[in-house]
Amino acid sequence: MKRSITVRLVAMFAVAALVIFSLIGAALYGVLKRELARHQQDELTTRIQDMQYMIGRAGDTERWSHVQAKLDTLTPADGSVRYWILSDDPRFQYGKDLADIDRIERNPNGIGTMVLRHREYPLHTLSKTIAPYLARPPIRLIVAVDAAPYIHTMRAFVIALVSLSLSGVLLVMLLGYWIARVGLRPLKQLSNEAQAIGPRTLSQRLHISPLPAELSDLTVAFNGALERMEGAYHQLEAFNADVAHELRTPLANLIGATQVALSRQRSAAQFEEVLQSNLEELERLRSIINDMLFLARADQGEPATSLTRTAIAQEIDKTIEFFEFVLDDAKMTVRIGGDVAAEASIETALFRRAMSNLLHNAIQHSHAGAEILVNITQQPNLIRVAVSNPGQAIAAHHLQRLFDRFYRVDPARNDQHQDQNQYHGHGLGLAIVKAIANMHGGSVFADSADGVTTIGFCIPLAQAGAGGNKQWGNETEN
Template sequence: MKSSVKNSIINRLVLMFAASALVIFSLIGAVLYAVVKGELLRHERDGLYTTFNDIQYMVSHVGTTDRWARVQTKLDTLTPADGKVRFWIFSDDPRFTYGKDLADLHDFDYDPGDVGRLRIKGKEFPMHTLTKVLPAFEDRPPIRLTVGVDTEPYYETLRTFLGAMIGLSAIGVLLVILFGYWIAKAGLQPLKKMSDKAQTLSPKTLSERLAVSALPNELSDLAQAFNGALDRMENAYKQLEAFNADVAHELRTPLANLIGETQVALSRERSAPEFEMVLQSNLEELDRLRSIINDMLFLARSDQGEAATSLSHAVISEEVQKTVDFFEFVLDDSGMSVSVNGDTKARAMIETALFRRALTNLLQNAIQHSSAGAHINIEIHATNDAVQVAVSNPGAPIAPQHLQRLFDRFYRIDSARQDRNGIHGHGLGLAIVKAIARMHGGGAFAASTGGQTTIGFTIGGGRP
C-alpha cells in the first residue's frame, strides 16, 4: 500500500501542487509582512514626530519656573492614563525636569534627534522614542526632551497579521491539495482508461488497439507507441504459435518413425542383421532430431543478441570457393555447376565457420530447388562498408508474399514438396542464414525475377 501511494502520479502531482502553493504563499506572505511592517512603522513614526513637534514647540518657548509649572500641568493632561504616550524632560536644574522614572531613565542610550527603543519595567513591549536636546532659554538651562509611544499596538497588529497569513496560507494549501487532487484525477482519467484497457488485453484480444483520436495530445504519442508495441507483440505471439506448431510437427515425424520402427522390430523375433538395420534407421532419425535441436538452440542464442566473436580477416571469394568444393560430389551427381563471380578481392571480418555454414545452407537450398543440370551462380559484391553474397539458381517464380517469409523458421512454400538429391532440410536453413548475417552486422535478402531465384546475405566489410 505504501509503495502504491508513493508511486501514484496523482499523489505526486498533489504533493507538487501543495509544495508550489506553500512556496508561493510563503513568498507572498513574506512580502506582505514586510510591506505591512514598514507601513505600520512609518505610521507610528509619523505620529511620534507629530506629537514631539507639538511638545517641542510648547516646551522650547518656556524659560521661567512659573510658566514651567503650567507646562508640567499640560504634560500631565496630555499623558493618557494607560501610559501609551509618555514624556520625559531631563535637565541639570531639577526645577525643569518632568516624567516618571527619571532616575532610572536618566542614563539610557539615545541618539539626539533620532528615534530609538526604550524598555520600561513592567511593560511587555518597548517604547518607541524620539529624543532631542533643546537649547537654553531665559532662566531654563538646556534640556533633553524625550517622547515615547507604546509599541504594543504595532507588535499586536504584526502578530495578528502574521497569524492571519499563516492561517490563510494553510487554508490555501489545503484547498490547493483538494482541488489539485480533483484536477490531477480528472486530467489523468485518459491515462487510467489506457491502463484499464491494457489490463483487459490477453492473447485472445491482442488485435485490439487504443483509440488515439480520443486522447489528449500529450498521451497520443504514448498511445501510438503502445499500439506499436501491441503490433509487435501480436506478430511475435503469432510467430511463436506458428513456431511451436512447426516444432511439434517437425519433431513428431522422426519420433513417430522411431516409435513405429521400434514397435515393428519388437513385434516378433528378428535376427541381429535385422535389428542392425532398424538401429541404423533409428540413428538417422535421431541424427535428424539432433540437427533440428542444435539449429533451434543456435537460433535462440542469436535471438538473445549473440554476435560473432572469433573474427578473422578473410577474402570472401576464397571462403566461397572452399564451400563450393565441399559440394563437388553432390554437384557431379546432379550434373549441376557453380560459378563464382563479382568482386573476388572483397575482404571482411568474419567468423569462418559461421560464414561457411550460411553459404552451405544457401547452396543446399539452391541445389534442392533446382533441376538436374542446372547452373548456380554465386555473385560477390562489395561496397565501402559491406560485402554481399548472393546465390542464384533457375526455378519457378516465387510470389512476393512468399519471398517475405522465406527466412521464417520452418516456412516452406510447398509443404508437399519432397527433398531431393539426398539433401534433407527441416525449414531452418534460411532462418540460420539470416541469423548469421545479423551476427555479422548484416542482413538477408531474397528476389525472384526472370526465372531466377536469388537468395543472399550481407556482412560488414567492404572494398580493400
C-alpha cells in the same frame, strides 16, 4: 508499498503552496512592520514638532508652568503617550520615572526604545535637544508612545497569516487531489484497457483519440509493442506447431519401423536394415535439434567472436567443394563472380555454414544442368554475397518470410529433387543464414524476378588490414 502518483502530486502541490504562502507572508510581514514603524515615527515626530515651538518660547518659570499644563493635557490617563523633559535646572524638568530615562536605547537620529519596570510592553521614543532661551538652560525633550498596539497588531497579523496559510495549503491539497484524480483519469482508463488485453485479445489496441497529447506518444509506443508482441506470439505459435510437426514425422517413422520390425521374427540382416533406417531418422532429429539450439543461442544475441580476415571468394570455393558430387550428379555448375578479391573479417565456420545452406537451397530448387551464380559485391561499408539460381518465381508475399523458421513455399517448387530425401531440408536453413548474418552485424535479402531467384546476406566490411592477394577467376565449376 506502492507509491501513488496522486499522493505525490498532492504533496508537491502542498509544498509549493506552503513555500508560496510563506514567501508572500514574509513579504507582507516585512511591509506591515515597516509601515507600522513609520506610522509611529510620524506620530512621534508630529508630537515633538507640536511641543518644540511652545518649549522654545518658554524662557522663564511662568511660561514653563504653561508648558507643563499643556503636557499634562496631552498625556492620556492610560500612559500610551508620555513626555519627559530633562534639564540641568530642576525647575525646567518634567515627567514621571525620570530615573529610568537614562536607560533609554536610542540611535543617532534620536529614535529609541524604553522599558519601564511597571509596564508590560516597551515604549518607542523620539528625543530632541532644544537650545537655551532666556533663563531656561538647554533641555532634552523625549516623547514616547506605547508599543502595545504595534505588538498586538503584528501578533494578530502573524496568527491570521499562519491560519490563512494553513487553510490555503489544505485547500490546495484538496483541490490538488481533485485535479490529480481528474488529470490522471485518462491514465487510469488506459491502465484498465491495458489490463483487459490477454493472449486471446492480442489484436486489441489502446484507443488514442480521447487521450491528451502527453499520453498519445506513450499509447502509440505501447500499441507498437503490442503489435510486435502479437507478431512474435503468432510466430512462436507457428514455430511450436512446426517444431511439433517436424519432430513428429521422424518419430512416427521410428516408431512405425520399430513396430513393424518387432511384429514377427526377423533375421539379423533385416534388423540391421531397420536400424539403418532408424539411424537416418535419428540423424535428422539430431540435425533439427542442433539447428534449433544454434538459433536459440543466436536469438540471445550471441555474436561471432573468432573473426579472421579472409578472402570471401576463397571461403566460398571451399564450401563449393563439399557439393562436388551432388553437383556432378545433377550436372550443375557454380560460378563465382563480382569482386572476387574482396576480404572481410568473418568467423569462417559460420560463414561456410551460411554458404552451405544457400548453395543447398539453390541446388534443391534448380533444374538439372542449371548454372548457379555466387556474386560478391563490395560496397563502401559492407560486402554483399548473393546466390542466384534459375527456377520458378517466388511470389512477393513469400519473399518476406523465406527466412522464417520452418517456412516453406509451395512444395511443388522442389522439382525433381523433391523425391530425393538427401536433398530435402527441414525448413531451418535460411533461418540459420539470417542468424549468422545477424551474428556478424549484417542482414539478409531475397529477390525473385525473370525466372531467377537470388538469396543472400550482407556483412559489414572490416577495416583495411593484411590479407592475401590471391586472384580468383570469374568461374569455378564442380
